[in-house]
Amino acid sequence: MTDTILNLEPSLGERARSALGRRNLVLVGLMGAGKSAIGRLVAQHLGLPFIDTDTEIERVSRMSIAELFAAYGEEEFRALETRVIKRLLRSGPRVISTGGGAFINDRTRAQIQRGGVSVWLKADLDVLWERVNKRDHRPLLKTENPKQTLKDLMDRRYPIYEEADITVLSRDVRKDVITGEVLSAILEHCGKDKSA
C-alpha cells in the first residue's frame, strides 16, 4: 500500500490550454511589460511552443533589432515584423510574444485579432522604466530623455493596446504570479473549459 495520493485534477495550464483550442496566444504591450519573459513561462504551462517575434526577426535577418533599425529604419522593420507575425500565426497554435510596436500597426493588429487571443500586459511608467533602464538594446529609447519617450509612447499606444482581448496588470510581483493571472484570464475569456 502506498499513501501517495495521485492528483488527477487538470492543472490551471492544462485547463487554459484546452480552453484556448487551436488559437494562438499573443502577448502585446509596451517595452518592459514582460512580454518576452512571461510569454515563455505561459507557454511552458500551456505545453505550447513559444516564439518571440524580435528573436525570430533577428534570426531571419541575421541582424540585431538595433542593427535593423540603424540600417533600414523603423518602416522596414515594421514591414518585416508584419510578415513574420503573419507566418507565425498561420502555423500555430503557439505562444507569440510580440515587440511593443507590433499591435500598433493596423495590419498586424488585424492579423493578431483574426489568428489569436491577445493579452495586453499593462504596466505603469515606473515599472516599465525600472526594467528597460537596465539594458540599452532598444533603439526607440536612444533619445535625450528615454523616460519621457516611454511616457509619450504610453500616451499614444495605451488606447490601442486596450483593444486586446485580455488585460493583465504587470507589476512588481513574481513572474509566476503574472503567469498564473494570464492563465486564469485565458480560462475566463475563452469561456467553456472542455477538460473540466
Ligand SMILES: Nc1ncnc2c1ncn2[C@@H]1O[C@H](COP(=O)(O)OP(=O)(O)O)[C@@H](O)[C@H]1O
Ligand atoms: N514580474 C516581473 N518581475 C520582475 N521582473 C520582470 C517581471 N516581468 C519581466 N521582468 C523583467 O523585466 C525585463 C523586461 O522584460 P521583457 O520580458 O524583456 O519585456 P518586454 O518583452 O515586454 O519588453 C526583463 O529583465 C524581465 O526579466
Ligand SMILES: O=C(O)C1=C[C@@H](OP(=O)(O)O)[C@@H](O)[C@H](O)C1
Ligand atoms: O515598442 C517598440 O516599438 C519596440 C519594442 C521592442 O520589443 P520589446 O517590446 O520586447 O522590448 C522591439 O520590437 C523594438 O525595439 C521596437
Ligand SMILES: [Mg+2]
Ligand atoms: Mg520583448
